[in-house]
Amino acid sequence: MSMSRQKSNQGxxxxxxxxxxxxxxxxxxxxxxxxxTSANTNTGKGWWPSPNLAAGKTPNSSGNNSVGDSxxxxxxxxSMSSGVSDAAAWRELRxxxxxxxxxxxxxxxxxxxxxxxxxxxxxxxxxxTNIRADLNELVQNGAVILGKKMVIAGEETLVPRLLDLWSFxxxxxxxYMQGSFVPLKERLKQTEGPAVxxxxxxxxxxxxxxxxxxxxxxxxxxxxILPILFAELSxxxxxxISSRSIQMFSVLQSVRSKPNDEKAKKCQQLLQLVRxxxxxxxxxxxxxxKLQQKEKEQxxxxxxxxxx
Numbered sequence: 001m002s003m004s005r006q007k008s009n010q011g012x013x014x015x016x017x018x019x020x021x022x023x024x025x026x027x028x029x030x031x032x033x034x035x036x037t038s039a040n041t042n043t044g045k046g047w048w049p050s051p052n053l054a055a056g057k058t059p060n061s062s063g064n065n066s067v068g069d070s071x072x073x074x075x076x077x078x079s080m081s082s083g084v085s086d087a088a089a090w091r092e093l094r095x096x097x098x099x100x101x102x103x104x105x106x107x108x109x110x111x112x113x114x115x116x117x118x119x120x121x122x123x124x125x126x127x128x129t130n131i132r133a134d135l136n137e138l139v140q141n142g143a144v145i146l147g148k149k150m151v152i153a154g155e156e157t158l159v160p161r162l163l164d165l166w167s168f169x170x171x172x173x174x175x176y177m178q179g180s181f182v183p184l185k186e187r188l189k190q191t192e193g194p195a196v197x198x199x200x201x202x203x204x205x206x207x208x209x210x211x212x213x214x215x216x217x218x219x220x221x222x223x224x225i226l227p228i229l230f231a232e233l234s235x236x237x238x239x240x241i242s243s244r245s246i247q248m249f250s251v252l253q254s255v256r257s258k259p260n261d262e263k264a265k266k267c268q269q270l271l272q273l274v275r276x277x278x279x280x281x282x283x284x285x286x287x288x289x290k291l292q293q294k295e296k297e298q299x300x301x302x303x304x305x306x307x308x
Contacts, residue, residue: 207252
């Protein structure tokens with residue numbers, strides 16, 4: 001997928017897309033070992049294996065609906081849920097897209113995925129199938145696959161692990177999903193109008209799936225852990241964790257699955273919690289700096305020597 005195409009897709013959305021400067025494109029995080037890791041350690045070290053996702057290189061398909069994930073040695077099930085289309089074009093599209101969520105990458109180029117989406121739309125129109133149900137099933141299953149990376153995260157690693165998963169998802173999964181489903185967006189605009197097209201926005205549905213399947217189940221633990229974590233972090237780690245947390249919760253609280261979306265409100269509460277932690281941290285830093293400056297001035301006034 002070309003950079004120009006990714007930018008045009010992201011720029012068309014009304015949802016916030018908060019940039020993270022100087023951040024490398026993340027790859028799929030591996031499941032950590034069971035050894036406890038301090039929040040102040042460099043969790044990025046050894047965290048990213050090296051699936052060739054960014055380069056678009058993917059393993060050959062085995063032809064089976066269930067494949068092994070080399071990052072965490074679990075079985076990833078790509079079989080379809082009941083109640084969705086069993087059309088050949090949809091089955092083909094699912095098997096090409098779902099590996100993206102497990103870190104394997106898309107099965108084929110963006111252009112080939114665009115063709116597969118067009119085939120699915122044509123087949124759906126002929127069979128009068130529900131494309132919304134199909135698409136929801138796809139992104140929800142994708143989020144479940146992605147969420148398997150969180151299952152053994154302990155208290156000390158939960159937040160860093162969630163944020164590494166978010167970085168991979170937001171920088172890689174979301175733009176590739178947008179690029180793959182461009183024909184859906186264009187078809188809906190032509191046949192149903194912009195208003196209907198906006199209700200079936202792939203970016204929004206993908207973000208909602210991540211929020212509902214991965215973040216919300218851990219919201220209670222996050223509320224308890226975040227204040228403690230921020231109080232213990234080194235300055236460098238504080239900046240990294242707080243900036244990525246604000247990005248994640250800002251984006252996820254902005255998407256709505258319904259007018260009064262309680263899950264969006266929960267992300268809004270978590271966002272406010274992080275901002276409160278940042279405010280308290282900044283106040284503490286400013287207080288220490290003020291005391292140090294006062295001590296320095298007193299020492300200089302008494303004729304003492306300031307030791308740097």
